[in-house]
Every structure is written in C-alpha cells, then in structure tokens.
Amino acid sequence: MVGSAIMRTLEQKGMTNFVTRTHAELDLTNQAAVQAFFEKEKPNQVYLAAAKVGGIHANNTYPAEFIYQNLMVQNNVIDGAFQNGVQKLLFLGSSCIYPKLAPQPMAEDALFSGPLEPTNEPYAIAKIAGIKLCESYNRQYGVSHGVDYRSVMPANLYGPGDNYHPENSHVIPALVRRFHEAKVANAPAVTIWGSGTPRREFLYVDDMAAASVFVMNLPKATLDAHTKHIQSHINIGFGEDITIKELAEAVGKTVGYQGTINFDTSKPEGSPRKLMDSNRLNALGWQAKVSLESGLANAYQDFLDQTTA
Numbered sequence: 001m002v003g004s005a006i007m008r009t010l011e012q013k014g015m016t017n018f019v020t021r022t023h024a025e026l027d028l029t030n031q032a033a034v035q036a037f038f039e040k041e042k043p044n045q046v047y048l049a050a051a052k053v054g055g056i057h058a059n060n061t062y063p064a065e066f067i068y069q070n071l072m073v074q075n076n077v078i079d080g081a082f083q084n085g086v087q088k089l090l091f092l093g094s095s096c097i098y099p100k101l102a103p104q105p106m107a108e109d110a111l112f113s114g115p116l117e118p119t120n121e122p123y124a125i126a127k128i129a130g131i132k133l134c135e136s137y138n139r140q141y142g143v144s145h146g147v148d149y150r151s152v153m154p155a156n157l158y159g160p161g162d163n164y165h166p167e168n169s170h171v172i173p174a175l176v177r178r179f180h181e182a183k184v185a186n187a188p189a190v191t192i193w194g195s196g197t198p199r200r201e202f203l204y205v206d207d208m209a210a211a212s213v214f215v216m217n218l219p220k221a222t223l224d225a226h227t228k229h230i231q232s233h234i235n236i237g238f239g240e241d242i243t244i245k246e247l248a249e250a251v252g253k254t255v256g257y258q259g260t261i262n263f264d265t266s267k268p269e270g271s272p273r274k275l276m277d278s279n280r281l282n283a284l285g286w287q288a289k290v291s292l293e294s295g296l297a298n299a300y301q302d303f304l305d306q307t308t309a
C-alpha cells in the first residue's frame with residue numbers, strides 16, 4: 001500500500017527511474033539475494049516500505065514471523081544499501097514503537113519510556129531496531145560515507161492498496177469488508193472486537209506518501225536542527241484521534257450499512273489511546289490534508305475495485 005503510494009507521489013513530481021521488485025521476485029529476508037539486487041541495480045535512494053504487516057489478530061497469531069521477518073528485511077535492506085553506496089534511505093516504522101501507556105499525544109521522546117503493548121511487541125521491537133540501525137549507520141558512517149538514513153513513524157494507515165483480508169487486516173480495511181458484507185447479506189448487526197472505546201488516529205496513505213517524500217528531501221541541516229542523533233525518528237500523524245465506535249459508525253455510513261453495531265468485549269483491543277504528537281513534522285512544514293470522510297470513500301471504492309476485479 002505505502003510503497004505504491006510513494007511511487008505515485010514521486011511520479012507526480014516527475015520521477016520515472018524506479019527500481020522495484022515484488023515479494024515473489026525478491027525475498028528480502030534472503031541476505032544474499034538482497035546483496036545481489038543492490039549490486040546489480042545500484043539505486044541512489046531507498047524507500048524501505050516492505051515489511052510483514054497486520055492487525056491485532058495477525059500480530060497475536062504470528063509473533064515469530066513478525067519479529068524474525070521484519071528484522072531480516074530491514075537488516076538486509078539497510079546494510080545492503082550501505083554496502084552498495086546508498087547515501088539516502090527512508091525507513092518506515094510504526095507508532096507501535098511507543099509504550100502502551102505513553103503520555104498522549106505520543107511525542108518522539110516517548111520511545112523507551114515504558115513497556116510496549118504485548119500483542120504487537122515483537123513487531124515493535126523490530127521497528128525500534130530499524131530506527132537504531134539507521135541511527136547507528138548515520139553515527140558511524142555519516143561523515144566517512146555520507147550516510148543519511150531517516151526514519152518515519154506513521155499512525156494507522158488506510159487507503160488504496162490496503163489488505164482487506166477477513167482476519168489479517170488492520171481495523172479500517174477489516175471494518176470496510178465487514179460492513180460491506182453485512183450490507184450485501186442484509187445482516188441486522190455487525191459485531192466489532194473490543195469495547196469500541198479505544199481511541200486511534202488514522203492517516204490516509206497518500207498523505208503518508210507525501211510526508212515520506214517530504215522527509216526524505218528535507219535538507220540535512222534542517223532535519224538535524226529538529227532531531228537528535230540518537231532520537232532521529234519523526235512521527236507522521238493526522239493530528240486527531242477518534243474512538244473505534246466512531247470509526248465503525250463512519251465506515252458503516254460510507255458503506256451504506258443500515259443495521260446496528262455490537263461490541264464483543266471478550267476480544268483484545270490493545271492500547272486505550274494512540275495519538276501521535278506530530279509537532280516535529282508540523283514544525284518542519286508538513287500537515288496532513290485528506291479528511292477521514294473522503295479517505296474512507298476512496299478506501300471503500302478501492303475495496304470494491306479489488307474484490308470485483
């Protein structure tokens with residue numbers, strides 16, 4: 001989802017010379033294959049948007065895959081880039097890096113201030129390692145090799161290219177599917193995991209892509225003035241959060257579902273609130289643009305396109 005959106009954004013800026021591989025063409029957990037890829041293609045910039053990604057259910061069911069594959073992918077790509085002279089790389093992390101009970105909104109310095117949310121701790125640990133890998137390469141090779149590897153931490157993302165799998169998807173695509181299927185089946189009610197009270201922040205994927213390109217292209221001196229060597233990551237948020245109940249109602253409205261919404265409080269629901277403090281990014285001159293209402297309309301259209309294609 002994000003990789004495609006970054007490419008769309010770069011294309012709109014007139015860039016054409018992309019080097020891409022599908023998962024089937026290049027398994028990024030395979031170090032030798034990744035090295036061979038970099039040796040052959042010699043890109044001069046890398047956006048690392050590949051990762052094993054999923055919602056609560058997937059993180060809970062496949063914790064070993066989440067930590068192992070994400071560590072392997074990022075280690076191979078970041079070191080492969082370095083070994084082949086890449087000076088500019090953007091690593092995509094996640095707001096899961098912050099403690100479960102971090103003060104809200106979560107600023108970049110909330111990292112390491114408390115225990116992580118247990119359901120996605122393996123994924124979060126991999127993402128934290130990715131940030132530290134970028135920072136360590138910058139510290140060791142910044143001056144000698146001109147290495148400038150940056151990290152951005154997005155809020156929950158949604159939009160075209162999302163994964164609408166019935167169990168392994170994130171909350172917005174899962175709700176889009178659930179409400180659509182309930183509408184088609186004329187089902188009287190839809191049941192949502194958890195109490196509906198946790199608050200979450202959602203960012204449209206094209207906003208995320210625009211912010212990624214913005215951060216990648218910031219002059220180094222500007223970025224350095226707003227970050228620290230060992231706390232260099234930048235939050236990318238929408239700026240407001242809503243409850244899962246409000247989100248479910250918004251998705252139901254977008255889809256045109258008329259039935260009732262129930263909540264299954266026996267299911268896990270994660271942190272009580274997750275809102276990023278995006279002041280660092282805002283101070284650098286970037287702000288999200290796409291409203292939840294118009295983003296959801298595009299997401300629903302994308303779901304219909306994907307499922308009827």
Ligand SMILES: NC(=O)c1ccc[n+]([C@@H]2O[C@H](COP(=O)([O-])OP(=O)(O)OC[C@H]3O[C@@H](n4cnc5c(N)ncnc54)[C@H](OP(=O)(O)O)[C@@H]3O)[C@@H](O)[C@H]2O)c1
Nearest residue numbers: 001002023027028029049050051052053092093094156157
């Ligand atoms: N979506 C969100 O809400 C969200 C929130 C915070 C952060 N992020 C981060 O943003 C980045 C992009 O996420 P996304 O939502 O765009 O996820 P996505 O749509 O699932 O894209 C990730 C891509 O990585 C590929 N991939 C996974 N393992 C690979 C491997 N071993 N070798 C090669 N390719 C591999 C996947 O291919 P397959 O599908 O074929 O496996 C997929 O094309 C990730 O770093 C993610 O952690 C996403």
